[in-house]
Amino acid sequence: MTRTSTIYTCQTCGAETRQYFGRCTSCGDWNSIIEEVIKSSNIKSKNKKDLASKGLSQNHSQLISSIENHATERMTSGYQEFDRVLGGGLVPGSLILIGGDPGIGKSTLLLQSATEMALYKSVLYITAEESSHQVQLRWKRLEKEKSNLHLYAETNIDLILDEIEIFNPDIAIIDSIQALQDDSLGGTPGSVTQVRECAAALQRLAKSKNIALILVGHVTKEGMLAGPKVLEHLVDVVLTFEGDRFASHRILRTIKNRYGATNELGVFEMQGQGLIEVQNPSELFLSSENAPGVATIVACEGTRPIAIDLQALINQTSYPSPRRTTTGIESNRLHQILAVIEKHMNIPLSRFDCYLAVAGGLDVEEPAADLGIAAAVISSYKQMELPKGIVLIGEVGLGGQLRSVSQMQLRLREAGRLGFKQAIIPRAKSMDLKREKDSKIEVIQASNINEALENTLKIKI
Incomplete structure (x- = not known):
């Protein structure tokens, strides 16, 4: 009963x-x-049946040194930017969760990737939010040639599991996990129980059949992945697809990756024929024109260095309390740097409004941008342009001192590759960066913010 x-x-x-x-x-x-x-x-009978059918109950403990090592060959997604964030491609038997705002291009990215992967692997695209005809119409707009991609429109998890077992693809894509439903459970599709149990059933099947499984997930109004937190723990890779609705570029970012580095970043551009990968993302975030209040930094997203323009505007306030507005930079970071400038450089910024933005809409969270923020603020305050061909890299401490940041050589090589002539960085005793041949850039080291900005602006502050 x-x-x-x-x-x-x-x-x-x-x-x-x-x-x-x-x-x-x-x-x-x-x-x-x-x-x-x-x-x-x-629930109990279904779980027991699944475990028995998948043979998971036959596992026994083994010595870790005696486990046979099988070389795992990754499968390419068809796009280098997608492979980069995955750590080199899709691992057979892995679960990948990709989330993003509605209309950002998740389904377009996966449909394009599935079409490319179907040229050399068996791929099953399961759509739970659209009919097969609607997906085909979108596929035709991508101007793709005839493909071996298989479509299956269904929301019932039992039928989906049966189809995957029968077809036995190398790669399966489910769009989306929130639209699936298990009739043996209560609640509506997208509820916590439905999402958790459907994802667990898919995970057991993917691991037993060695199928690379990609799940599309919704996001909440706060921008977080919808559903229970256990869903993120269950999968092997968590990706977010970000972008400004008013900009053409999209950013694929790694939040969790059991098979590669986290915080990796891939850049795409939305065009009429779909998403086009951007091999040199620095060109999206750099301007050819020089102006007061603009400074260039080199930020690192995972293992990828990206040169970015920071824009600052300092204007005398007409309010009792000055305004502090940021785009792409944490506001508390700006407040801290403004306080350091006012304290150690005797500039009365408390009487000025300050607006700071990252060109291109990218979010920069690392402290390596501190020196660039300070230079942009001083440049706007003094109404002086920074010299062309110069980048600033470094963290600013509360005492005005400069602290070194990680992956400095990687940042300098990227700046040199883009044609920058000078880099102002924190002084480091353990490295003689002036003699670094690979960077192809003159390195100017500074101990504090005053020394760094005097070298940058060529004036006595």
Whole structure:
């Protein structure tokens, strides 16, 4: 006899309780708890059947040194930028979760990639939000030639599992995990229980059949991946697809990767025929014109260095409290650097509004941008252009001192490759960067912010 029980689940964090609360006791969100009816016998029997059929219960402990090592050959996605963020390609048997805002281009990216992968591998594209005809119309707009890509439109998880077992593809794509439904469970598609159980069933099948599985995930209004946090723990790779609706470029970023580096970044540009990969992303974030308030930095996203223009505007305020506005830079970072400039350089910035933006809409979180921010602010305040062909790299401490940052050689090589002549960096005793032949750039070292900006602006501050 089937027994049912009622639980209350938070849609934000996945916490479960036996009693309803207006506010989640785990994450603190209001009105995020919903009622779900669980059929316990169905879940247990289904899980046992799955485990037995997949042979997972036959595993036994082994000495780690005695485990046979099988060389795993990665499968290319058809795009170098996509392969970069994956760590070199798709690993057989891995689960990849990709999320992003609606309309940003997740389905377009995966449809293009699936078309390319279908030229040499068997690929199954499962659409749960569109019909096969609608996907075909979008595929035709991409101006792709005849493909061996297989489409399957279904939302029922049992039918999807059966189709994957019968077809046995090398790569399967599901768009999206929030649209799948297990009829043996209570709740609507997209609920915490539905997402968790459907993802777990897909994971067991992918691991047992050695299928690379890509899941598309929705995001919340705060920009976080929707669904329970256990979904991110369940998968091997978590990617986010970001971009400004008013800009043409899109950024694919690695949040989690069990088979490669995190914080890797791939850049695409949306055009009429779909997404085009950008091999040299620095050209998107650099301007050929020089103006007061513009400074160039070299930021590192994972192992990729990118030269970026920072733009600052300093204007005398007409308000009792000056305005501080940032785009692409954390506002607290700007407040800290402004305080350092005012304290150690005797510039009364408390009487001026300050606006700071990263060109191209990229988000820069690392402290290596501190020196560039300070230079852009001083340049706008003095109404003086920074010399052409100069980049600034370094972290600014509260005492005005400069601190070195990681991957300095990589940043200098990128600046030299782009034609920059000079780089101002923190002084480092352990490295003689002036003699670095690979950087092809003159290195000027400075101990504090005053010394660095005097060398940059060529004036006594």
